[in-house]
Amino acid sequence: MDPTHQRTDPRILRTRRLLREAFVELLQEMEIDKITVNRLAERATINRVTFYLHYKDIPDMMDKMADEMVEDLSAILEQTVAGEDPTNGEEWPMMVHLLEHIAEQSKFYKVILSSRRAPVFTERLLKLLSKMIQERFERSEGNVGITRAGIQRDVAIWYGSSALIGTIVSWLRNDMPYTPAYLAKQFSLLRGRFYDKR
Amino acid sequence: MDPTHQRTDPRILRTRRLLREAFVELLQEMEIDKITVNRLAERATINRVTFYLHYKDIPDMMDKMADEMVEDLSAILEQTVAGEDPTNGEEWPMMVHLLEHIAEQSKFYKVILSSRRAPVFTERLLKLLSKMIQERFERSEGNVGITRAGIQRDVAIWYGSSALIGTIVSWLRNDMPYTPAYLAKQFSLLRGRFYDKR
DNA sequence: TGATTATATTACACAGTGTAAATTTAGTCC
DNA sequence: GGACTAAATTTACACTGTGTAATATAATCA
Numbered sequence: 001m002d003p004t005h006q007r008t009d010p011r012i013l014r015t016r017r018l019l020r021e022a023f024v025e026l027l028q029e030m031e032i033d034k035i036t037v038n039r040l041a042e043r044a045t046i047n048r049v050t051f052y053l054h055y056k057d058i059p060d061m062m063d064k065m066a067d068e069m070v071e072d073l074s075a076i077l078e079q080t081v082a083g084e085d086p087t088n089g090e091e092w093p094m095m096v097h098l099l100e101h102i103a104e105q106s107k108f109y110k111v112i113l114s115s116r117r118a119p120v121f122t123e124r125l126l127k128l129l130s131k132m133i134q135e136r137f138e139r140s141e142g143n144v145g146i147t148r149a150g151i152q153r154d155v156a157i158w159y160g161s162s163a164l165i166g167t168i169v170s171w172l173r174n175d176m177p178y179t180p181a182y183l184a185k186q187f188s189l190l191r192g193r194f195y196d197k198r
Numbered sequence: 199m200d201p202t203h204q205r206t207d208p209r210i211l212r213t214r215r216l217l218r219e220a221f222v223e224l225l226q227e228m229e230i231d232k233i234t235v236n237r238l239a240e241r242a243t244i245n246r247v248t249f250y251l252h253y254k255d256i257p258d259m260m261d262k263m264a265d266e267m268v269e270d271l272s273a274i275l276e277q278t279v280a281g282e283d284p285t286n287g288e289e290w291p292m293m294v295h296l297l298e299h300i301a302e303q304s305k306f307y308k309v310i311l312s313s314r315r316a317p318v319f320t321e322r323l324l325k326l327l328s329k330m331i332q333e334r335f336e337r338s339e340g341n342v343g344i345t346r347a348g349i350q351r352d353v354a355i356w357y358g359s360s361a362l363i364g365t366i367v368s369w370l371r372n373d374m375p376y377t378p379a380y381l382a383k384q385f386s387l388l389r390g391r392f393y394d395k396r
Numbered sequence: 397t398g399a400t401t402a403t404a405t406t407a408c409a410c411a412g413t414g415t416a417a418a419t420t421t422a423g424t425c426c
Numbered sequence: 427g428g429a430c431t432a433a434a435t436t437t438a439c440a441c442t443g444t445g446t447a448a449t450a451t452a453a454t455c456a
Contacts, residue, residue: 011402011453033257036443047404052445059231126364152376155365155384162364163357166324170356178350186353209422209433234412245435250414 016054018044020065027111065112066124073128076101092188099180102168110172129161160191214252216242218263225309263310264322271326274299290386297378300366308370327359358389 022044026035035058041048055061080094102109134157146152164187171183178186220242224233233256239246253259278292300307332355344350362385369381376384 009402009454015403031257037445038443048444049405049446050403053402057444059229149387151384151387154368154372155376155381156388158365158368159361159385159388162368163361166360166364167353167356170352170360174352178353183353186349187357189347189349190354190357207423207433213434235414236412246413247415247436248434251433255413 012054015044015046015050018046019051019054019061023061023065024108024111027115032115069112070124070128073098073101077128092184095184095187096181099168099183102172103176103180106172106176114169114173126161126165129164163191210252213242213244213248216244217249217252217259221259221263222306222309225313230313267310268322268326271296271299275326290382293382293385294379297366297381300370301374301378304370304374311367312371324359324363327362361389 019040022040023035026039026043037048037051037058040058041051055064076097077094080097167183167187171178217238220238221233224237224241235246235249235256238256239249253262274295275292278295365381365385369376
């Protein structure tokens with residue numbers, strides 16, 4: 001589906017890598033409104049016209065970058081799902097792995113997730129987390145629309161997913177004062193009781 | 199501090215009202231990247247140059263609009279604080295009033311809070327909710343950094359405030375399927391136990 | 397090596413920005 | 427009501443950025 005990984009021409013890979021790196025650099029230095037194709041090409045040391053051979057415009061480039069981010073994160077989630085039971089109490093290994101991956105590439109994630117006026121990435125991550133919570137739900141309870149505590153299923157999903165993403169962003173913005181494992185443990189404490197009581 | 203309410207010249211008020219209305223209209227029709235001073239002035243039926251007599255640029259205008267939003271919401275919160283005890287169990291009248299106000303002006307809030315690429319407003323609301331949760335905290339527990347359940351204070355604030363704002367945005371995007379009172383009740387169920395157990 | 401494909405170069409028409417100066421219009425104050 | 431004041435309009439200008447086209451150059455592949 002995505003032709004990115006099929007092409008092997010090193011020139012294409014080089015250009016896109018340079019553009020991605022330039023984008024992350026610029027986003028550390030200025031608001032996203034100020035990032036133009038001109039500046040991007042200059043920083044990436046490519047010709048401005050070359051940009052248009054790869055992306056329609058800057059929002060399009062960000063969409064593609066978000067796609068890649070979702071691919072990476074999904075791989076981690078699925079990998080964890082395969083082996084372990086995510087509902088086994090306080091551990092929540094899936095979340096630990098997710099946070100560890102973000103921590104390893106924290107320079108990247110901090111910039112793209114916490115930059116103002118660029119919610120494309122947070123939106124995508126939010127969707128991913130929503131799906132994750134929903135599946136967790138369906139595993140721990142039936143397909144009922146309301147929990148035993150009287151909480152609407154959809155409200156719980158809205159609540160839980162935005163809580164997770166917001167906390168992760170704040171965690172990154174504050175330069176990760178807790179370890180991934182500890183933060184995952186905190187998440188378990190904060191929400192475990194409502195959804196997993198069985 | 200804010201000179202907006204001191205000036206009385208009806209021409210100023212008219213121009214700013216037209217600009218605000220035009221902005222909300224355009225945001226319903228297109229992504230924020232596509233909103234230019236040109237389009238804004240045309241839709242507001244004012245001259246383009248007049249825009250610059252009031253705002254530096256579009257981000258500046260959005261900042262000012264966010265200021266006004268925060269003023270309005272703060273007034274509601276303070277009004278509720280005065281009379282009632284926000285920790286009295288499941289009611290949480292402050293939240294009910296907040297949601298009622300948002301529901302009354304839902305056309306406005308839906309557009310500005312849920313529009314992609316315009317997180318200025320959600321950021322400001324997030325700050326407001328953080329403050330509210332923090333105060334709630336200090337009232338129910340001491341100034342300790344960790345709760346009895348073993349949850350870090352700052353993590354709980356990150357978690358709770360982003361959960362609230364995320365849920366409100368989803369509630370608006372889904373055209374408010376629950377009443378303000380019911381949603382506030384859900385919030386109490388979702389978070390009351392951790393923070394208010396006494 | 398020869399064919400192919402990505403990138404660079406140059407050029408162009410167009411849209412939007414931000415400011416300046418002079419003029420018109422509307423509101424305020426006595 | 428009329429003079430004064432301030433807001434809004436009109437027109438103009440220099441500038442930055444956009445997106446595309448045509449052609450040339452350089453790197454890759456077979």
